[in-house]
Amino acid sequence: MVSILLLVAVIILAVISITVKKTVPAVLSFALLMFLLGLYYIGYDEKLLGLFQIFVYTGGIVVLVLFGVTVIGSTFPEEKSRPWAVASIVLIAIGFIVIPFIMPNFNVVENAGNVKAQVTVLTENYAEVAIFLAVVGASLLYGSIRMLHTLKHEKELS
Amino acid sequence: MSFEIDMIFAIILFAIGLYGVTNKADFLRIFFSLEMLLNAVILVLASSAYHFGMTQNLAIAYIVIVIATLEAAAGVLIFLLSNRITKEVIPDKLDEGGKYND
Numbered sequence: 001m002v003s004i005l006l007l008v009a010v011i012i013l014a015v016i017s018i019t020v021k022k023t024v025p026a027v028l029s030f031a032l033l034m035f036l037l038g039l040y041y042i043g044y045d046e047k048l049l050g051l052f053q054i055f056v057y058t059g060g061i062v063v064l065v066l067f068g069v070t071v072i073g074s075t076f077p078e079e080k081s082r083p084w085a086v087a088s089i090v091l092i093a094i095g096f097i098v099i100p101f102i103m104p105n106f107n108v109v110e111n112a113g114n115v116k117a118q119v120t121v122l123t124e125n126y127a128e129v130a131i132f133l134a135v136v137g138a139s140l141l142y143g144s145i146r147m148l149h150t151l152k153h154e155k156e157l158s
Numbered sequence: 159m160s161f162e163i164d165m166i167f168a169i170i171l172f173a174i175g176l177y178g179v180t181n182k183a184d185f186l187r188i189f190f191s192l193e194m195l196l197n198a199v200i201l202v203l204a205s206s207a208y209h210f211g212m213t214q215n216l217a218i219a220y221i222v223i224v225i226a227t228l229e230a231a232a233g234v235l236i237f238l239l240s241n242r243i244t245k246e247v248i249p250d251k252l253d254e255g256g257k258y259n260d
Contacts, residue, residue, distance in 0.1 A: 007167040017190050018178045044208045061230045068237050072247050077184050085181035093173035
């Protein structure tokens with residue numbers, strides 16, 4: 001019961017952080033959302049994931065967002081209304097909810113394999129992990145170089 | 159609490175994030191929405207790890223959190239660069255004007 005209340009509070013806070021017009025209440029509701037999700041994971045006996053969630057999101061990312069709030073001020077800028085978006089998102093959500101229940105043989109436990117084989121995925125198949133990390137690192141490097149190039153171009157123009 | 163209920167709440171959170179990404183105009187709310195999308199994924203991964211014993215999903219969840227952190231850092235950089243170029247924080251304005259489109 002407490003878990004359902006936590007998740008309902010998470011959904012309400014998510015809606016508030018998207019729709020509210022002031023920036024600081026949006027950031028606070030976002031931080032509370034992430035804190036409640038961390039508490040939810042701790043309730044699932046996944047303490048490390050919960051603490052990681054709380055430290056990273058309500059600690060690090062919210063501070064970054066507050067830095068952004070200092071740039072845009074206390075209210076969000078005006079925006080165009082797009083009424084079709086709500087209908088399409090509701091349709092997509094209903095589709096996501098319906099599809100797993102109409103799929104035949106949706107039995108995760110039988111397909112899970114044994115735990116030992118799962119744990120060795122990151123140690124034996126390290127080549128895939130290395131490729132993944134290399135792609136992430138290359139993307140970051142490319143983004144940094146592009147940003148430096150843009151800043152240099154801006155300096156030349158001014 | 160069953161896996162199905164967790165999944166339904168995760169889908170609702172994902173839908174709210176998708177709505178924010180497609181409908182909102184400023185960088186900050188798009189950033190919130192992206193974090194919600196990633197957190198819906200983390201919720202499903204954590205719930206499946208708890209209910210079905212799929213412990214590798216926890217490792218994937220940690221990787222997703224690290225990616226979210228990197229995305230936050232890159233997002234703030236884009237945010238500040240947009241503010242310097244167009245004096246606003248609306249992504250659509252980057253197409254319309256700014257020094258580099260002259």
